[in-house]
Amino acid sequence: MSVRTGLVSVTFRQLGVGDVLDVMDLAGLDAVEWGGDVHVPTGDLGAAQRVAAACAGRGVDIVAYGSYYRAGSDEPGAFDAVLRTAIALGAPRIRVWAGAAGSAELDPARRDLVVDDVRRITALAAVEGIEIAVEHHPGTLTDTLESALALYAEAGHPRLRPYWQPRLGLDPDEAVREVTALLPGLVTVHVFNWAADGTKLPLVGGAPLWLPVLDALRAAGDAQRYALLEFVPDDDPVALVRDAITLREWLGGG
Incomplete structure (x- = not known):
């Protein structure tokens, strides 16, 4: 099946x-996520319903709800x-975060809290036919590939999915190793190009x-x-149009 292109809406929080x-x-x-x-x-269920209707009217597929729930850290309720x-x-x-601390900072008991909560919320979401996708992000339990894979294995639920995005300065060979290791469960990648200092750059420079x-x-x-x-340069809609062209070209869609 194809890789579809889309947008993470927080790219344009100002809109x-x-x-x-x-x-x-x-x-x-x-x-859209x-x-x-x-x-x-x-x-805000009313807002959610209005957004759903707006997307349906425009032919836009909603592929995720990007929450900021931190498993094992936020109040479970x-x-x-x-x-x-x-x-x-x-x-x-639903996209979630695996806790509020990096893997090297967590003792076994605190790690277990994160894993147990990921398992719990995945089971709750599965009842509604919804998957849980875990953001790969610094300062969480998915800050290394090894820690992330251990989390997924320990949580052990078929409705649990990894997301992936590159860490700053990640080597291309290491990026491919991570993505390959996360397949076939990997469902979504967040696509951007940042300099080592976090400056947002045109996507075309991220080709390697x-x-x-x-x-x-x-x-x-x-x-x-x-x-x-x-995350596009200067949070500029024109930059998104440019980066979307680049992404489609890379995927063979012109």
């Missing part, structure tokens, strides 16, 4: 939902609002890393996967 959809249309993107901080606030919001939005998966990563995703070919653009 309203309608404006984000307008920019997506200009960029030729029709898949809506953020739970600005565009679809957690617990807080996930209920996240799940209800995702249901109202019609999202097939992204071309082999995208090739690895396409070679898997056993499921629908997504390459979602995130």
Whole structure:
């Protein structure tokens, strides 16, 4: 199956939902992960339903609800609002974070709290036909490939999925090793190009890393996967249009 292109809505926190959809249309993107901080606030079911209707009217597929729930760190009951919001939005998966500390900082007991909570929320979401996707991010239990793989193995639920995004300064060979190790469960990559100091750069300069990563995703070919653009230079919609062209060219879509 193909790798579809789309957008992570937090790329444009300064824009309203309608404006984000307008920019997506200009960029030729029709898949979106809506953020739970600005565009679809957690617990605001009315907003979630309105966004779902707006997407349906524009032919845009909602592929995830990007929550900021931190497993094993947030109050466990807080996930209920996240799940209800995702249901109202019609999202097939919820993105979460694996705790609030890096793998080297956690003792076994605190690590177990994260793993147990990931398992718990995945089971709750599965009842509603929703997957849980864990962000690969510094300062969490997925800050290294080895720690992430251990988390997924220990949580042990078929509805648990990894996300992937490159760490700053990641070597292309290491990027491919990580992505390959996360397949076939890997469903989504967040696509961006940052300098070592965190400066947002045009995507085209990230070709040495992204071309082999995208090739690895396409070679898997056993499921629908997504390459979602995130973080463009100067938070500029024009930059998104440019980066979307680059991403489609890399995927062979012109």
